[in-house]
Amino acid sequence: METPIPESRKKFFLLSGEKSTLLQAELRALVEIYDRKARFEKIHDRVFVVDGKFSPDTILKRGAYINTGGLLLTHCKMEDMERSINSIAFEDFMESSVIFSASVFNLSHKPLSEKVEVIIGSAVKRRIPDARVSLKDPKKIVIGIISDNHLLIGVTDYMSKKGWRSRRPRTRPFFHPSVLYPKFARGLVNLSRVREGEVLLDPFCGTGSILIEASLIGAKTVGIDVSMKMCRGAMDNLRHYGLEALGVINSDSLRLPIRHADAMVTDIPYGRCSSSRGLKTKDLLQEFVSQAGDVVPRGRYCVIVHPKTIELDSPEAFDVKEDHEVYVHSRLTRAVTVLEMR
Ligand SMILES: C[S@@+](CC[C@H](N)C(=O)[O-])C[C@H]1O[C@@H](n2cnc3c(N)ncnc32)[C@H](O)[C@@H]1O
Structure with missing residues (x-):
């Protein structure tokens, strides 16, 4: 029998190392979905303790920029590490015949990883004499x-891989250079705070990267693209992963053909894939945003990716909740704007 995880305990999360405000924002958005009242404590730019009622696995499964996380066991100053680790009641979190491993992430410059690993290993064995170590297949x-x-010590049983590499755009049946990478697309979906079973719309869906990531977390998806070739390609790409959208509509998103979506996430056309109506990117962005409020309800979110050089004039129907930047290459920094419907 697995030891049940109490949902009310504090959790910890370690973010991946990219330099962007998007990482923290994704964690906060995910926590907000499952417990709006959760409280955050920042330990380091990449390390957070969250006190809230949700299972850490739910966040770990969805997160793009979260490397690991789980239940918090203790945290302390480095000089107190031996005493703190030795006082953890590991037997409350692991069964008597547990197969475990210890893994240390060292964000400091001091060579302490091995020492901490050894202290953890012996503390667990002292508390649970039948515990066995396996680096290959720990439970x-x-x-x-x-x-x-x-020093922060936590425990996790979440080990599944996110599959970013196996979902690389080049491995899909349909490719276009405007494609978003799956990790970034997943981060955007999470910023929209869409819940499992809700409808997410991507009105400029291209090859379907956002639709794929939203479908994988259990959202229902609708894509729109003015190009029939893109619509067919997005459907082929979804099918490649055994996924299906509610619909992929060949239409002009400057006159949105659908009435309702719980969240909207999109990467607007610019550069080589500009609008069919020959509008400048700035005008297209403004025109599109002005009608988004008719589709997404009050208090819900619309996440828009646009070049940093093209600013969104403060729209009346929204509050700009967040603004992030993601460096792509010397000529392109992407801006990610999260709008909350008024
Ligand atoms: C930046 S690309 C989207 C790429 C997509 N996120 C992906 O990962 O493949 C923008 C898309 O918007 C489409 N598009 C341009 N103008 C449009 C319009 N007025 N209505 C709907 N789609 C449009 C283009 O055909 C293009 O596929």
Whole structure:
């Protein structure tokens, strides 16, 4: 029998290392979906403790920029590490015949990983004499995170891979250079705070990257593209992963052909894939945004990717909740704007 995880305990999360405000924003958005009242404590730019009623696995499964996380066991100053680790009641979190491993993430410059791993390993064995170590196939991983002069210890049983590599755009039946990478597309879907079973619309869906990531987290999806070739390609790409959209509509999104979506996430056309109506990107963005409020309800979100050089004039129907930047290459920095419907 697995030891049940109490949902009310504090959780910890370690973010991946990219330099963007998008990473923290994704974690906050995900936590907000499952517990609006959760409280955050920042330990380091990449390390957060969250006190809330949700299962850490739910967040880990969806997250794009979350490397690991789980239940918080303790956190302390480095000088107190032996005493703190030795006082953890590991037997409350692991069964008597647990197969476990210890894994340490060292965000400091001090060479302490091995020492912490050894202390964790012996502390677990002292508390649970029949526990066995397996680096290949552990059922629980005790995690240590060293940052500055701080040590955090947690436990997780979430190990599944996200499959970014296996979903690389070039491995899909239909490819176009305007495609978004799956990790980024997943991050955008999460910023929209869409829940499993709700409808997410991408009105400029191209090859379907956003539709794919939204479908994988269990949202229902609708895509629109003015190009028939893109619509067919997006459907082929979805089918490649055994997924299906509610619909992929060949239409002009400057006159949105649908009445309702719980969330909208899109990467507007610019450069080589500009609008069919020959509008400048700035005008297209403004025109599109002005009608988004007719589709997405009050209090819900619309996430728009656009070049940083093209700013969105403050629209009346929305509050700009967040603004992020993602460097792509010397000529393109993407802006990600999260709008909340008024
Ligand atoms: C930047 S690409 C989207 C790429 C997509 N996110 C992906 O990962 O493949 C923009 C798309 O908008 C489409 N588009 C341009 N003008 C449009 C319009 N007025 N209505 C609907 N789609 C349009 C283009 O055909 C293009 O596929």
